Amino acid sequence: MSSIQDFYRDQTIFLTGATGFLGKLILEKLLRTCAVQKVYILVRPKHDKTLQQRFHSIFDSPCFDLLRSSEPDFGKRVSLLSGDCSQRFLGLSEEARRLIKEEVTCIIHAAANVRFDTDLRTAVYTNVRSVKDLLELLGEVEKLRAFVYVSTAFSHCFRRTVAEEFYKVDDKPDKLLQMVEIMDDRMLNVMTPHILGDWPNTYVYTKALAEELIRAHKQTFPVVVVRPAIVTSTITEPLPGWIENFHGLVGVILGVSLGVLRSLQLRQDVEARMVPADLVVNNILAAAWAIQKSEGGDSIPIYNFTGCSGRLLTWGGLIKEFKRYMYVYPLSKTVWYPFVQTSSYKLVHQVRVFFFHTLFSYFVDCMLFMARKRPMAVEKYRKINKLVDVLGYFTVRSWNFQNDNVQALWKKMSEDDRKMFNFDMRDVDWSKYSENSILGGRLYLMNDSLDNVSKSKKKMYFLAIIHYVFIALMVYVLYRLLSPVVQMFL
Template sequence: MDGSPPPMGVAEYYAEKTLFITGATGFMGKAMVEKLLRCCPGIRAMYILLRPKKGVGVEERLSNFLNNQIFDKLREKYPENLAKLKAMAGDILEENFGLSDEHIKTLQRECQIVFHGAASVRFNMSLKDAVNLNIAGTYRALRLAEGMSKLEVFVHISTSYCRSDVQVLEEKLYACRHNAHHLMELVQWMEPELLDLLQKKITLPEPNTYGYTKCIAEGLVAEYNGRGLKSVSRLVLHENPFVEMFWFPDGTPTHSRLRHRIDAFLSHTIPAYLVDAILWCIGQPRFMVRVKQRVSMGLEMLEHYISRSWCFKNGYFMSLRQRLTPEDDRTFFTNLNDINWMEYMNNYVLGMKYYCLKEDPALLPKARKRYQRMYVAHKVFMVLRFL
């Protein structure tokens, strides 16, 4: 018989652990906080960094955070675990995150696990701001973690797209072109105007400051290591259209930039100006050209990522999955082969309609009728534009 002890489960590892999390209010942060508190109920305490915002204190922000629908299942299953979530007032732009002496001592005395997820995902951010948030913020998190006497794990949440010049991305740290410490010094003394002029040259081959600074931040964390679907989407939108749909949702992927620009001009630019002209004639505020410009800007920033194929190696991830206990394999679902993508996209759109757009599910029949009218109008427009 094998005398080795049975593998420790995920929930078992987190039992009686104290966590500190930055970026908890973000998209990924909310999901992680909820999953940990619901699936690892033995967690002792979870401290999250919150910044007072627009006159709203951290306790009020924490209350608003916990009222989010994402915590409904947690409220049903382990309502007592909500009390384990505690806010610490601070800001990642300040030394020691601007935490009070009392909070710093608490973390130094109790914290075993740090998740650093606070970062800016704005692709058009200036280099100075991106460095201060994504690199210097990570450096401050590492410095803070150094003082935690019980620290076991420091997790830096990065991005898969921090080396866009590599054809096949492996599960490893890639060498950075620049040193994080030199870069943090550079943005402090260089004039902002000169820094803006040099920004593209500095960040190459990355297309924006986000990917560049996340890559540098990974290298910074490494320094401390060891120290202490097209057809599916259309069918889903056909079954679950939006109530306030302005136009029929359509689109054809293309590798031709010229064709994309022609289609965008005919389907986006011209209709936007026509709508604003009609609104002006009837004395209503114009907004469609502004919306179109925002959409175009967003597509331009994402073009580098959505117009090419990406290949990610996941051997380490798969080997890690094989080490999960059967119970953890069910709780922390990681087998993408078992995902029903039609069901996934259907739930995705329904969730967006309900949670983001605040649409009443009872209005779905009305939305489907509107969808059919928009479809006819769309086909008529497609014919007329080529006459």
Template sequence: SNGTRPDGERVYSIIRSRLQKVDEKKLLGIKRTCSNPIKEDMQELLSCTNIIFHCAATVRFDDTLRHAVQLNGTATQKLLLMASQMPKLEAFIHISTAFSNCNLKHIDEVIYPCPVEPKKIIDSLEWLDDAIIDEITPKLIGDRPNTYTYTKALGEMVVQQESENMNIAIIRPSIVGATWQEPFPGWVDNLNGPRYLRAIKATPMAVADLIPVDTVVNLTLAVGWYTAVHRPKSTLVYHCTSGNFNPCNWGKMGFQILATFEKIPLERAFRRPYADFTTNNFTTQYRNAVSHRAPAIIYDFYLRLTGRKPRMTKLMNRLLRTVSMMEYFVNQSWEWSTYNTEMLMSELSPEDQRVFNFDVRQLNWLEYIENYVLGVKKYLLKEDMAGIPEAKQHLKRL
């Protein structure tokens, strides 16, 4: 009540007074945990952990270099230090990104060296002030588009240098999308809002290297098994991508998304689904002004007139900033080698290949996109499928 954190003894007494009927042994367990939970948790982690899946990271493209290095570099370094003290550890699986070396056109399943040693960067960012860091950031990231891709490459180098005698593997997924099969088709928990866009600067023939999230999970589990059981002599890198196995370009994907939104419209659609690919800056700026910002301003004016809070202009500006950061990735294609991924596939038994399926050659893009749109309606927007006829009428009015 006074804003302070009660000590362990007080927590124990509060729990005891509330739960008189709870078994005494359980209460003693709670008391022990409250006495020094951090130390005991750490001891349990160090003594009992068999495998680590390191998925934590910042994925913001516009993050500052200091924050991105702290989360994608320093935190990885500290976790590896903890892992080196785990006597029962069998494997350390690090999740990176297929775009960690996006400055290259062909990317092999190897760890590419950084121009500056990761330890020097991590140490220097501890004492440099923000102004200096902002000034040196473009020089450090070089021909990479943002701090995210740069620090994920940095994290891979940290893994290679700090691994000592551990069994380590690195997984590089591309653009992670809704589920393909599990727990059910089309499950999704986030969306950046492209349904509001009418035009985007993108190359229609560029490969949209989308990968379902359950595919990434299945590969991750399989890599964990192979690394722990077979103990490769060196750190293996696995590319989790779709473009080399089952390519689908942005133009085809955009057409399928629009066709599905016509077939299964959203209940509260702001505008009728439509999208156009532009290829130069002038056209992009013109379309952003006429097709995006102007309608948002008009809609907010209508909201003000009806006594509601304006929101569309702010949403549209945020969305356009996000899309501008994505332009680098929707205007290019990459080639990723997949020798290790294919090797792992061949190592699995037929039953494991079925249960832990990460073979995207079996993926039907049209079916996947339809399930993706349905997933947005059901799991993200919480819309009732029974409302589709009414949503179609709303679409006609738009």
């Protein structure tokens, strides 16, 4: 075994967020490469599924296929704990808390509400109170060797330079929790913009508050914070291009591929801070190992996992790469010819949204209404526009992320560990990665078989003809309408 594998051998892990994209990959990597004794995972009850159904549905994911081929009964090493990060003490029963206190040796808190448009109450309960309660619980964990908190590189995104250090937050998490508990929804919604201040959304704001809790907490146990940038499809493990949700950047790319998203607010010369999910997982697991190798001290190590400046794709380069492969592997469900325009100016973007999204959505709904079908385009485009608006903050700005700790961790690792837990982004083949991401989105999100590629290309050519004929007609109509006005002034 390598040093990191040896660290995890026979350990009992408590993992939150195992039902999510990143959490599944952490769980898969631990079970496949590390001889862990047991992994306790937190599963939230749902009204439409029992806990056991949700538990088993986790392992139906394609990301467990490689593990399943080598260890068919790997599920025996995974135990279910009923809980909910939005509830007090994560909704854990007394028995579950006793198991954690007596058996667990390593805790990885990867659960979070990652939606940018979440209301403040939900975001605070899930992203802040859960950390507060976990910190309280940690003091009673008898065999704790490491606690890893997965934050975000954008927790202090209003700063142009983000070092691997804590930044003090003026708002006190405890006072905010009290405020959230006593205010009704209407009052809290009114107060939210004033509470957020410099933060653009509730997600990054509550992540900053969670870091403040960790900073202010007296360090009596080994704690480490990992701050990944925009987490995207896997690069190699457990399979290339795997993705599971439509949130964030992947949803935008698929929107462009489907032809429904035609305007983006971004600066083409700004680096796209994307980090493949499997490399994030490796950085998280290595960070827990490294806390055991540290020389002590009062500081809590922070890792800004944001890629290497100068070796990342720009947003313009990213759009170019994805355009190339979305024409090679067109989606069978494409509704219009993929055609997207970009601008760093919000006003220009909003004008395009009005013509390309809003007017188009009302036209589609009128057609659906006349066909006696349920109108849906206006509501769909409202959600699309909201997603693009919240992402605009991050696609027109650039940051100087310092990552000395990430580099030092890489140097500290042995050659075996670098191969097994690789998170080096200096030599990423972004063209190949873009191709795999397009394929992954097609296969794992759209359930669109590659057998349909030939048929989809014919549909793409047909849509291209309609698109350019439509553009030509629009130009002609505008010319006919405006030419008399122009002649009046000549």
